[in-house]
Amino acid sequence: MTPKDWLHTLVAFDTTSRNSNLALIETVRDALARQGVASSLHYSKERNKANLFATLPAANGNTQGGIVLSGHTDVVPVDGQDWHTDPFTVTEKDGAWYGRGTADMKGFIATALALVPDFLALPRQQPLHLALSYDEEVGCIGAPVMLQELLARGQQADGCVVGEPTGMQVVVAHKGVNLFHCHVHGKAAHSSLTPQGCNAIEYAAMLICRIREIAEHFKQHGPYDQAFDVPFTTMTTNMIGGGIALNTIPERCEFSYEFRNLPGLQPKALAAQVEQYVQDVLLPRMRQEYDSARIDITTGASAPALEASEQEAITALSRALTQDHAVRKVAYGTEAGLFQQAGIPSIVCGPGHIQVAHKANEYVEIAQIETCERFLRKLAQSQCA
Structure with a gap:
């Protein structure tokens, strides 16, 4: 043939x-x-x-x-x-x-x-x-x-x-590829009773913004390798879903994000930056509103x-x-x-x-x-x- x-x-x-x-x-x-x-x-x-x-x-x-x-x-x-x-x-x-x-x-x-x-x-x-x-x-x-x-x-x-x-x-x-899935668990409430709930979408949005900030840092400060078409490490949020109704504080929000790291940059160090923000900033704030709130991040597929x-x-x-x-x-x-x-x-x-x-x-x-x-x-x- x-x-x-x-x-x-x-x-x-x-x-x-x-x-x-x-x-x-x-x-x-x-x-x-x-x-x-x-x-x-x-x-x-x-x-x-x-x-x-x-x-x-x-x-x-x-x-x-x-x-x-x-x-x-x-x-x-x-x-x-x-x-x-x-x-x-x-x-x-x-x-x-x-x-x-x-x-x-x-x-x-x-x-x-x-x-x-x-x-x-x-x-x-x-x-x-x-x-x-x-x-x-x-x-x-x-x-x-x-x-x-x-x-x-x-x-x-x-x-x-x-x-x-x-x-x-x-x-x-080529760059490494690392995929992650994040599940934010808050507390549902009628939207007229906002203080009784814990808004999973809003806290997910805060984490997404933090991921964007980390990405901007790599874009502005490197490290760089100019031989790449995109010469720095990138991080992006690519899928999101959450909420059940317009008048309900969302109990859950899920989103997926990835980072593509330059060779030599350890993926664990990047993942640790996201986890640190979750533990030091987001969870303490969420648990002031709902003591059982949690954020679960699971590792998806990856390639070095x-x-x-x-x-x-x-x-x-x-x-x-x-x-x-x-x-x-x-x-x-x-x-x-x-x-x-x-x-x-x-x-x-x-x-x-x-x-x-x-x-x-x-x-x-x-x-x-x-x-x-x-x-x-x-x-x-x-x-x-």
């Missing part, structure tokens, strides 16, 4: 994160098995989703070391978007392939899968690995399950290429930042193969930070552009897939030296 054939196959599976990805994973598993390549699947707790890890051994049968080609199989929803074509059918137009996930990031996966027969035919002295994950789009949930399994069985790798859409340019750093070393072999190899020596750092997160945290040096490089990801009429240029194909061929050939 060609990259185009594989892309048609992969996009046809509606692997929106709310859905199962098992049909896609099992299709890939079976295709690899027909070529003599065994895969291990690592399931979610509900067993409705799975990661896939497959090793193409070196010519001498060695399965340790080598390079991982990593991609996530889930995609974001198409709900409410103005698609001009069927998002789950690849449509070719104006030198590009349109469809959900073509750029983010089934184009990379399709290219890697199409090249498996060629990879197997090469006299490689090192193995190549394929790592496909679930639920990256909702907080990099699947990859840690896979990495824990690989660690438990002693699987080693020398480097990883995460094929997120970068225009086939090498990205050496990436900061690749220029001295690592995978960085040097990727730069040599692409002839790209610019330093690029991005604000969005990927699974590369997780691989690095697991001791596998990683970079990000894949076909397509992040600017069209998650949008209606997502596409990948055919020329980008062709560039990716050349890159992966050279990467595999470099293992033959």
Whole structure:
């Protein structure tokens, strides 16, 4: 199968994160098995989703070391978007392939899968690995399950290429992503009897304003890294809900917030600033009005930042193969930070552009897939030296 054939196959599976990805994973598993390549699947707790890890051994049968080609199989929803074509059918137009996930990031996966027969035919002295994950789009949930399994069985790798859409340019750093959910519990009362209640929305608003103040401090005072498109740590509140009626003091308010930290900035320190404000300022005031008031903050999904070393072999190899020596750092997160945290040096490089990801009429240029194909061929050939 060609990259185009594989892309048609992969996009046809509606692997929106709310859905199962098992049909896609099992299709890939079976295709690899027909070529003599065994895969291990690592399931979610509900067993409705799975990661896939497959090793193409070196010519001498060695399965340790080598390079991982990593991609996530889930995609974001198409709900409410103005698609001009069927998002789950690849449509070719104006030198590009349109469809959900073509750029983010089934184009990379399709290219890697199409090249498996060629990879197997090469006299490689090192193995190549394929790592496909679930639920990256909702907080990099699947990859840690896979990495824990690989660690438990002693699987080693020398480097990883995460094929997120970068225009086939090498990205050496990205921010960490940390999600939080806050539940403010006050006391309901009729709005004409305000002093008898404890207004959860108002106290939530105070905390949201404090989060904004912390964000402004980072914007004004840093630390900065000008290689990033957004060169400072950011904090934003992105969802909120509360109240039951116009004439009722709200008993509860819930909101979700995130911060995206520069590499080197510890997420725990940021979380502690929010918690300190809750404990020192908000709760004492709330409990003057209602002694059982509380604020619960739970940690959601998170993914660590990436900061690749220029001295690592995978960085040097990727730069040599692409002839790209610019330093690029991005604000969005990927699974590369997780691989690095697991001791596998990683970079990000894949076909397509992040600017069209998650949008209606997502596409990948055919020329980008062709560039990716050349890159992966050279990467595999470099293992033959």
